[in-house]
Amino acid sequence: MNLTLKVWRQKNTNDKGKFETYKAENISPDMSFLEMFDVVNERLIVEGKEPIAFDHDCREGICGSCSMYINGRPHGPNNGVTTCQLHMRSFKDGDIIVVEPWRSAAFPVIKDLAVDRSSFDRIQAAGGFVSVNTGNAQDANNLPIPKNDADESFAAAACIGCGACVAACKNSSAMLFVGAKVTQFALLPQGKPEATQRVLAMVNQMDAEGFGSCTNTGACSAECPKEISLSVIARMNREYLSAQLFAE
Amino acid sequence: MSKLDSKIPEGPIDQKWTKYKSTIPLVNPANKRHLEVIVVGSGLAGSSAAATLAEMGYSVKVFCFQDSARRAHSIAAQGGINAAKNYQNDGDSVYRLFYDTIKGGDYRAREGNVHRLAEVSGSIIDQCVAQGVPFAREYGGLLSNRSFGGTQVQRTFYAAGQTGQQLLLGAYSGLNRQIGLGNVKMYARHEMLDIVNIDGKCRGIIARDLVTGKLERHFGHAVLLCTGGYGNVFYLSTNAMGSNVTAAWKAHKRGAMFANPCYTQIHPTCIPVSGDHQSKLTLMSESLRNDGRIWVPKKKEDVEAIRAGKKKGSDIPEEDRDYYLERRYPAFGNLVPRDVASRASKERCDAGYGVNKTGEAVYLDFASNMKYKYGKQVATLKGIANPTEAQLTEFGKEVVKEKYGNLFDMYKQITGEDPYEIPMMIYPAVHYTMGGLWVDYNLMTNIEGLYALGEANFSDHGANRLGASALMQGLADGYFVIPYTIGAYLSKEIGTKAIPTDKEEFAKTEQEVQDRINKFFAIKGTKSVDYFHKRLGKIMWEKCGMARNKEGLEWAIAEIQKIREEFWKDVRVPGEANEFNPELEKANRVADFIELGELMCKDALNRNESCGGHFREEFQTEEGEAMRDDENYKYVAAWEMKEVGNWELHKEDLIYENIKIAQRSYK
Numbered sequence: 001m002n003l004t005l006k007v008w009r010q011k012n013t014n015d016k017g018k019f020e021t022y023k024a025e026n027i028s029p030d031m032s033f034l035e036m037f038d039v040v041n042e043r044l045i046v047e048g049k050e051p052i053a054f055d056h057d058c059r060e061g062i063c064g065s066c067s068m069y070i071n072g073r074p075h076g077p078n079n080g081v082t083t084c085q086l087h088m089r090s091f092k093d094g095d096i097i098v099v100e101p102w103r104s105a106a107f108p109v110i111k112d113l114a115v116d117r118s119s120f121d122r123i124q125a126a127g128g129f130v131s132v133n134t135g136n137a138q139d140a141n142n143l144p145i146p147k148n149d150a151d152e153s154f155a156a157a158a159c160i161g162c163g164a165c166v167a168a169c170k171n172s173s174a175m176l177f178v179g180a181k182v183t184q185f186a187l188l189p190q191g192k193p194e195a196t197q198r199v200l201a202m203v204n205q206m207d208a209e210g211f212g213s214c215t216n217t218g219a220c221s222a223e224c225p226k227e228i229s230l231s232v233i234a235r236m237n238r239e240y241l242s243a244q245l246f247a248e
Numbered sequence: 249m250s251k252l253d254s255k256i257p258e259g260p261i262d263q264k265w266t267k268y269k270s271t272i273p274l275v276n277p278a279n280k281r282h283l284e285v286i287v288v289g290s291g292l293a294g295s296s297a298a299a300t301l302a303e304m305g306y307s308v309k310v311f312c313f314q315d316s317a318r319r320a321h322s323i324a325a326q327g328g329i330n331a332a333k334n335y336q337n338d339g340d341s342v343y344r345l346f347y348d349t350i351k352g353g354d355y356r357a358r359e360g361n362v363h364r365l366a367e368v369s370g371s372i373i374d375q376c377v378a379q380g381v382p383f384a385r386e387y388g389g390l391l392s393n394r395s396f397g398g399t400q401v402q403r404t405f406y407a408a409g410q411t412g413q414q415l416l417l418g419a420y421s422g423l424n425r426q427i428g429l430g431n432v433k434m435y436a437r438h439e440m441l442d443i444v445n446i447d448g449k450c451r452g453i454i455a456r457d458l459v460t461g462k463l464e465r466h467f468g469h470a471v472l473l474c475t476g477g478y479g480n481v482f483y484l485s486t487n488a489m490g491s492n493v494t495a496a497w498k499a500h501k502r503g504a505m506f507a508n509p510c511y512t513q514i515h516p517t518c519i520p521v522s523g524d525h526q527s528k529l530t531l532m533s534e535s536l537r538n539d540g541r542i543w544v545p546k547k548k549e550d551v552e553a554i555r556a557g558k559k560k561g562s563d564i565p566e567e568d569r570d571y572y573l574e575r576r577y578p579a580f581g582n583l584v585p586r587d588v589a590s591r592a593s594k595e596r597c598d599a600g601y602g603v604n605k606t607g608e609a610v611y612l613d614f615a616s617n618m619k620y621k622y623g624k625q626v627a628t629l630k631g632i633a634n635p636t637e638a639q640l641t642e643f644g645k646e647v648v649k650e651k652y653g654n655l656f657d658m659y660k661q662i663t664g665e666d667p668y669e670i671p672m673m674i675y676p677a678v679h680y681t682m683g684g685l686w687v688d689y690n691l692m693t694n695i696e697g698l699y700a701l702g703e704a705n706f707s708d709h710g711a712n713r714l715g716a717s718a719l720m721q722g723l724a725d726g727y728f729v730i731p732y733t734i735g736a737y738l739s740k741e742i743g744t745k746a747i748p749t750d751k752e753e754f755a756k757t758e759q760e761v762q763d764r765i766n767k768f769f770a771i772k773g774t775k776s777v778d779y780f781h782k783r784l785g786k787i788m789w790e791k792c793g794m795a796r797n798k799e800g801l802e803w804a805i806a807e808i809q810k811i812r813e814e815f816w817k818d819v820r821v822p823g824e825a826n827e828f829n830p831e832l833e834k835a836n837r838v839a840d841f842i843e844l845g846e847l848m849c850k851d852a853l854n855r856n857e858s859c860g861g862h863f864r865e866e867f868q869t870e871e872g873e874a875m876r877d878d879e880n881y882k883y884v885a886a887w888e889m890k891e892v893g894n895w896e897l898h899k900e901d902l903i904y905e906n907i908k909i910a911q912r913s914y915k
Contacts, residue, residue, distance in 0.1 A: 012827065030522045032662075038527055038778070045776045045831065050822055053830055055315060057488040059528045061658060062413055063319040085661045110459055111828040114315075118436065121316050125428040129421035130380045134300040134727045137374035141335060144389025154382035154407055157414060161318055190380045 001027040001093040005040065007052055008100045013108050013116075019098075029089035033076065034059060034066065036088055054113040061085040061225065064160030067167070068113055069100040074164035074223045082162065082225040102167040106174070106210045117163050119209035120177060127201035128181045130191035149187045156183040158226045165220035165228075171212030176220035178206050179232035186239055196243040203240055252505075252886055252900040255688040256360035261906045262342070265364040268689075269732050273739035280305035283738050284746060286453055286468030288440045288495050290317035292412075292419055292719060293702025294474030296726025299422035302431035304731060306738075309466060310423065310432055311455055313439040313490055313833070318420045321476060321488040322722060325412025326533035326655065328394065328404035329719040331369040336393050340401040342366045347907060349717060352398040352585050353682070353710020354860035354876065355909045356508070356884075358902065360689060361707045368728040369720055373405055375727055379418040383407050395538050396715035398585035398914075404716045409533050409655040415719055419726070438464070439833065440495045441761045443471060443502050443698065446753045450499075450698035454754075454761050458833065461826035463758050465749035469741045470697045470734060473499060474726070477681035477703040479512070481841045481848065482793070483785020485678035486518060486531040492837035493844050496685050496704050504693040505886040505898060507706035508683035509844065510852035513713055513861050514794050515679035516542075516589035519662050520609040529677040530662055532612070533655055534715040537582045539617040539648065540672070542589070543569045544601040544610050554603050561603065561611050561671040572596055580914040587712040587861045587874075588914060590676035594794050595872060597675070604673055613671035618644035676794060680718060682709040682861065683851075686886040686900075690733035691725060697737060701725040706884070711860025765825050768835050773818035777834045780815045784808065784838070784845055792849050797865040801853040808846045809893065815842060843892055850887075854897065857881045869911075878909060 003024040010017030024040050031039070034056050041051035057065040066083040070076035076086045091097065099113065107115040157180070165176035182199050185191050191198070214233055221230040257268040275283065283306050287298040290312040302308045312320060332345040345366040350357055373391070377383065383405050384392040393402040407414040426432040437458040444452040444465070452467040478493035479485035500506045517532045545551050546568050553559035572592055574581045584592075593610050602608050623640030626647060632639065645668055649656070659667050685693050685700035687707055692699050702722040709717065791804035815838070823829045858867045858874035859881070867875045884900040 058324045125424040129425040132378045133303045137378035140373045140377040147385045150385040
C-alpha cells in the first residue's frame, strides 16, 4: 500500500506547530499503525531529517501510552482499539491519513504527537486509592464480594488512562476517566469509609486541572479503546451529589 | 568467594525468614524521615516498594521513563499471580509452591530466597484485595483460581487476562496516596543514566529529564533498581518498546555483578512473526493452556495443504492431529513449564510440521473444551438434555469469552483471524529474563546501598520461571521483603547526612554521562539505531535463543563485537540533546544491549550443560530433554566487568538442603 500522511509537527510546547505531508510507501496491511510510523521515521532518519515524536510502549493495547488522533478520531477508525492495535488492513491503498496529537488545554503538547497527561496522575493522587498500609490486610477470602459487583468493578478498572475520552470530548471533559476510578471503588466494600472524601477530592482536582464539564454527548465512551461504559459518569455524579449532601 | 556472600540466614528453611525478619535492626520514625531512598522503575516491584517505604516514613523519590508510573511494563502481564493459599483444597502449601518453583527453575535457584517467596505469597493476595484490586470471583463471592504450567494445583489468582494491569494499578494507587501525602516525589519521563558511588557505597543517580534533556543529580542513602528485564536485547520480544537494561547495565559497569545473564525465558504461546516490519511480539497468556490444546498435523501432506491455504486447521480430523505435549508429557500435558513447551514446538517445526507460511507456528485449539467442557456445563445448567452441536458451541463461546475475551480480541486485531472459529496459531518468543543483577538475601547487590528488585535481579527463578510467578516475585520483593531487609543497611546510615550533589563524584559521573551523549551526536553516521538493534537481535535469537551450541556462540561473540565497533562509528542520532528526543533514548539503550549481548553469549558458552531455558544442543538426553551437569555447574555465574568485552567469573555454589535434586520430569 502507498499512503499520504499529514502529520502535526510541533517542536515543543511553545512552538506554534503545523501539518507536514509525508509519503508512506510499500506498507504491508499486516503492519500496525505504529509500525507504519516506524517505516516513515526510519526513512526520515536516513535522510537526515527529524523523525516524528510519538508516545508508545507496550504495543499491545494495555499501557495507554499511544495517543494519536487519526482522521478526526482518537485511536483511529475502529472501535475498542488503541492506535498500537490498529492495523493497516483498516486502510485502503492511496488513502490520505491525518494524524494529530490529543487536543486539550489540560494535555499540552510536548513535541509533535506526544502530550503531557500528568494531570491524570494528579487526579489519582488526590483520591484514587484505598488508604491501607502494607501488612494490615485480613485474609482475602474474609471479604466475599458478589461476582457481579466484582465484574462490574473490573470493567471500570480496565481503563488504561490513555486520554482518548478527553480528546474525543468537545468540552475536553475527563469525566469518563474519573468516573471509571470512582466506580471501581464505589462497587467494592474496600475503601467505603473514605468514599465521600475520594469523590470530592478527585472531582475538585479534575476541575483544577482545566478539564471541561460533561454535556452527555457520549463521545468519550464511543471512542474509548476499552469501551468503558457511560454509566460510570452517572455513578460518579451520584457519588458526588451524595458526598456533597453528607460531607461535613 | 568473599565477594559473593549470599547472607542466607541459618536455621531450618521454614524458620529462616521469620527469625531473620524479627532480628533485623529497626530505624526509629524520627530517623526515617532523614533517610532518602531512590527507586528507579515504577512497575510492580518499584511501585510497591516505594509506596511501602514511604508509608514506613522514609523519604522516597521514584523515577520512570514512561509518562506515568502506571505505564510500566508490568501492566501488560496477562494470566495471573501465584499464591499458596490452598483455597481450592487441592493440596497446595507453602512447601509445594517452594518445591514447584525450585523444580521449575531446574534446580538453579536459591532455596532460601524461594522459600521466602512462597511464604509471603499469600499476604500479597490479601494486600491486593484490601487495595481494591478486582480479582475474578466465584458466584459465592470468593476468589477464583486457575492452573498454570509446571504445577498440578490451582493457585493462580487472576483478573481476566489483565492481571498485571490490575495489580499494577493497585500498587500505583498506593504510590499515588504517598505522592499526595508528600512522602514520595515522582519523576516521570526521567531516565536513570548512571549510579553515583562514593567511598564504595551507592549514593545516588544521574537522571535525564526526557522532556528538557537536562541531566539531574539525585542523592539517596540507598538506591533500588526495579527496572525489569532485558528481553529486548533480542529486538523482538514481548517486552514493551522502551524496556531496557540500561539502569542495571550502568550499575554493572560501576561494579555490580550480573548473574546468569544467559537464562532467558522463551514463552511458548506468542503470536507468530508476520514479517520484517515487526516491531514487537505479543503474548497469548499461558492461562490459555488451561483450555487450549496444542497440536500440529501428523501428516506432512496436511501441513502442505494448510500452508497453501487449501485446508484449515479445523478441517483436520482428530486422528490426524499430533497433540505432541500430551503425547510426550502425559502427566502434565499442555501444562508443562514454558521452556519444555517451547522446545517441543521448535522440535515439531524444525521437523517440518509448522502450520503457517514461515513454518514457524503451531495450533492452540479451544474447540474441544469450548464445546464439550464448557458448552456441556452450561447446557446442563440450563436443563438441556440433548444439546445440538451448535448450541454447545454457542454456550461454550460465552464462557470462553468471559475467561479470555480480551486475549481473543487482541489476537483477532493482530492477525485478522477469529480464534473462536479457527484455532490460534502460536510460536515461542522471548518473554522474560531470569538473569539479572546479583543480589544477596537482603536484595542488595555487591555494591553497598544498591539494591535490585523484581525481574531486575536474578534470585528466585533459577534457569526457568514458572508462569504467574513474575507478578508474585515483583510484589513480594516490593511489599514484603525490601521494607524489612533495607533496615539492615539503613539502620547503620542514620548518622549519614544527605550528601550535597555538588560533590566531586556527582560532577564527575554527570560529566561522563554528558560525554557519552555528546559522542552519539558527534558520530553523524548513516544508519539508524534500529538498524543495529535488529542486527543484534537476529544474532541473539539464532545463536543464543531456544537452542545454543559452542560454535554458534563463538561466532555470535565475534559478530557482536563487530556490531559494537560499527555502531560507534556509523550510528545516526538526529535532533539535539536538550529536547525530547526518543532516538537519543534508544541509542543509549541499544549501546548497552550490544555490550550485554556479548556477555550473554559468553555466559551461555561457559555453561556446558542444559538447564531450564538454557539449552545447549551438545548436552541433551536421548529423548531431547535438557541434561544438567550438577557436578560442575550447580552454581550461580556472577560476572564482574573489568572493561567492555572483558569479564571475570565469580561462582556462588547452590546448596540444596531441603530438596533432593533430580532430573526434572513432567512425564
